[in-house]
Amino acid sequence: DAGVTQSPTHLIKTRGQHVTLRCSPISGHKSVSWYQQVLGQGPQFIFQYYEKEERGRGNFPDRFSARQFPNYSSELNVNALLLGDSALYLCASSLEVFSNQPQHFGDGTRLSIL
Amino acid sequence: GESVGLHLPTLSVQEGDNSIINCAYSNSASDYFIWYKQESGKGPQFIIDIRSNMDKRQGQRVTVLLNKTVKHLSLQIAATQPGDSAVYFCAESYYNQGGKLIFGQGTELSVKP
Numbered sequence: 001d002a003g004v005t006q007s008p009t010h011l012i013k014t015r016g017q018h019v020t021l022r023c024s025p026i027s028g029h030k031s032v033s034w035y036q037q038v039l040g041q042g043p044q045f046i047f048q049y050y051e052k053e054e055r056g057r058g059n060f061p062d063r064f065s066a067r068q069f070p071n072y073s074s075e076l077n078v079n080a081l082l083l084g085d086s087a088l089y090l091c092a093s094s095l096e097v098f099s100n101q102p103q104h105f106g107d108g109t110r111l112s113i114l
Numbered sequence: 115g116e117s118v119g120l121h122l123p124t125l126s127v128q129e130g131d132n133s134i135i136n137c138a139y140s141n142s143a144s145d146y147f148i149w150y151k152q153e154s155g156k157g158p159q160f161i162i163d164i165r166s167n168m169d170k171r172q173g174q175r176v177t178v179l180l181n182k183t184v185k186h187l188s189l190q191i192a193a194t195q196p197g198d199s200a201v202y203f204c205a206e207s208y209y210n211q212g213g214k215l216i217f218g219q220g221t222e223l224s225v226k227p
Contacts, residue, residue, distance in 0.1 A: 042217030056214045100146045105157035
């Protein structure tokens with residue numbers, strides 16, 4: 001079975017641009033979460049979506065937004081990119097939205113801002 | 115505040131030895147804990163999880179111990195192999211935060227042949 005898939009794998013943007021990152025969850029998983037991982041640190045929670053609704057949001061500015069589609073895939077959008085947005089963006093999926101369930105991660109999108 | 119920390123940022127072991135990676139968590143309300151392995155260029159890979167109503171859980175070559183009294187979590191890897199070399203993260207969550215995972219900094223495990 002396919003795991004969590006993310007696209008693109010790498011992306012280079014310049015300051016002020018916007019970016020859209022995509023994620024397809026494991027088949028049967030209804031919840032998708034997004035994390036940002038800066039080099040040398042653990043992932044930081046950005047959003048969680050379940051049944052197309054936002055169920056949680058981390059401490060990120062409004063430049064970050066996301067949505068989930070009827071097929072449970074998801075997009076993360078970042079506007080007005082800053083140099084500090086350079087990071088690995090990870091998508092994770094789980095069966096449901098509750099805790100006590102493992103989240104499974106994709107290999108991420110490496111975003112570089114010039 | 116919300117944080118999950120690791121005592122040792124790096125750990126070097128000989129192939130065949132047992133490895134122990136430690137983690138301290140700060141939120142006594144956390145009820146679910148996960149260990150992840152992250153290899154270079156890859157996303158975190160699920161290793162093992164444990165719920166707060168358990169003290170110990172075993173998997174294949176791995177054991178997770180939970181001490182709620184001192185808010186401490188550990189991952190034991192038996193007969194460590196070169197393929198175990200990676201960064202290991204512990205993460206916590208609690209029910210009223212849904213599935214939000216709080217990660218620690220990570221411990222880099224290096225296995226010497």
